[in-house]
Each structure stands twice: as C-alpha cells, then as structure tokens.
Amino acid sequence: MDNTDLNHGLERYIGNTIRELRNKQDLTISDVSDLTGISRGMLSKIENAQTAMSLDTLSRLSRALGVSLSTLFRNYDVPNGGAQMVRQGEGMEVVRRGTKRGHTYHLLAYDQGPNKQFEPFLITMNDESEVFPTFEHPGTEFIHILDGVIEYRHGQKTYVLKKGDSLTFRGDIPHGPENLIKLPISFLSIIIYNTSNTN
Structure with a gap:
C-alpha cells in the first residue's frame, strides 16, 4: 500500500x-x-x-x-477483532480417557491451525462413586474451582480445593481428582502448551 x-x-x-x-x-x-x-x-x-x-x-x-x-x-488503524465466543452450555463435550458417568468436560475454545496453544475446559462432577484415572500431558495446567470441594492429586501431593481456590502445575507429572468431597463440583481447567513442542 x-x-x-x-x-x-x-x-x-x-x-x-x-x-x-x-x-x-x-x-x-x-x-x-x-x-x-x-x-x-x-x-x-x-x-x-x-x-x-x-x-x-x-x-x-x-x-x-x-x-x-x-x-x-482513537479507532484508526485498530486491527479487526476475531474473538471466539462460546455461549453457556454450548461448549463441545469431550470424552477424556477413563471418564465415565457423572463427569463431563466442555471445551470452551477451539484452536484453529496445526498447533494447539491452550485448551480451556469446564469440568463438572456429580457422581461420588466414580473412580478417576490419572492424567499426563505436555504443558502447564491451571485449575480454578467454581463450586464444591475436591481433593486433587499432583504427583505425590494432594490438595483440598474449595470454591475460589486455584492450582497451577506441570502437566507431565501424573495428576487428577483424588476424592470428591462436596458435590456438585465444577472447575475451569486451562492447559497451556509449549508450542515449540507440539505437533
């Protein structure tokens, strides 16, 4: 131009x-x-x-x-917006390995292109009898409790997390729910990937 x-x-x-x-x-x-x-x-x-x-x-x-x-x-030469909005209840439901009844993952944003940079999930749990596997994945994970009380394992340590609590940890160390203390439980889980290591 x-x-x-x-x-x-x-x-x-x-x-x-x-x-x-x-x-x-x-x-x-x-x-x-x-x-x-x-x-x-x-x-x-x-x-x-x-x-x-x-x-x-x-x-x-x-x-x-x-x-x-x-x-x-003020608004001259401002880049066009391109935000991705997912309305309440419209996140894509994802089945994670080992999860069964009473446990849902809703993916709240979908990466466009070959490399995933992050994955934000809304996770809900309402069946105290469910047994959960441990998870391992690349990158860093951040979880924030929206409702309920959960004991969450990361490696050899467990953390009791209540509404408003957050936990950040390495994803390549085994982690996952240990005990569902107060149902229903809902929390945000955001996985941030190191893009240089993704395929």
Whole structure:
C-alpha cells in the first residue's frame, strides 16, 4: 500500500468520524460551519474524504464537536477483532480417557491451525462413586474451582480445593481428582502448551 492509499484511508476515517460525531449531537453542517468558521463546502468535502486538512482545521473541528484531537484518531488503524465466543452450555463435550458417568468436560475454545496453544475446559462432577484415572500431558495446567470441594492429586501431593481456590502445575507429572468431597463440583481447567513442542 502506498502513501496515497494510506492518506486516503485516513481522510475517509476522519470524515466518517466527524460525520458520526456531528450526527450524534444533532448538528448540521451549517451549525459546524458557524462554530468553526470553515465553509459548508469545505466541511462537506472533509466528511466525504475529498480533501486533506491541516492540523488547525482538525483542531477547530474537534473543539466544535467537544472532543479531543486524540479522540478523533482513537479507532484508526485498530486491527479487526476475531474473538471466539462460546455461549453457556454450548461448549463441545469431550470424552477424556477413563471418564465415565457423572463427569463431563466442555471445551470452551477451539484452536484453529496445526498447533494447539491452550485448551480451556469446564469440568463438572456429580457422581461420588466414580473412580478417576490419572492424567499426563505436555504443558502447564491451571485449575480454578467454581463450586464444591475436591481433593486433587499432583504427583505425590494432594490438595483440598474449595470454591475460589486455584492450582497451577506441570502437566507431565501424573495428576487428577483424588476424592470428591462436596458435590456438585465444577472447575475451569486451562492447559497451556509449549508450542515449540507440539505437533
């Protein structure tokens, strides 16, 4: 993209911003002309990106519209968003090795592309008779208890975790639920992978 394209993009952005601010305040082009001393023809050209303008002109326009100069440029050249939203209850249900009844994993985000960077799960447990296997995986895991009380094993140590508690640990050391103390239990489990080691 050359400088002409960049300048025209900026002029279009500023023109649209000025028009939006003017319309929000129910001001006509004539009103803004009276407030700034800039002719109506010039204001029309500015709003339609048909002319460049000086900093003095921009400053007069920003004062007339009651905003700072920086506000005029606030959203210029901001990258497009691309957030992934999963609504309550819509996470993909995943079956983990060794899990059976009364124990569900909902994957809350899905990596696009060849390498997984992280996996966030919402895990719910409501059957105290279930026996859980231990898990091992690459990366680091973070869990945060949303409800209930659980005894959780990591290596040779166990931790009693209550609502609001968190635990962070290496995923390659055997870990998993040891005892379900107070049901129902729900917690977030976020696995962060070292991307240089993933396939």
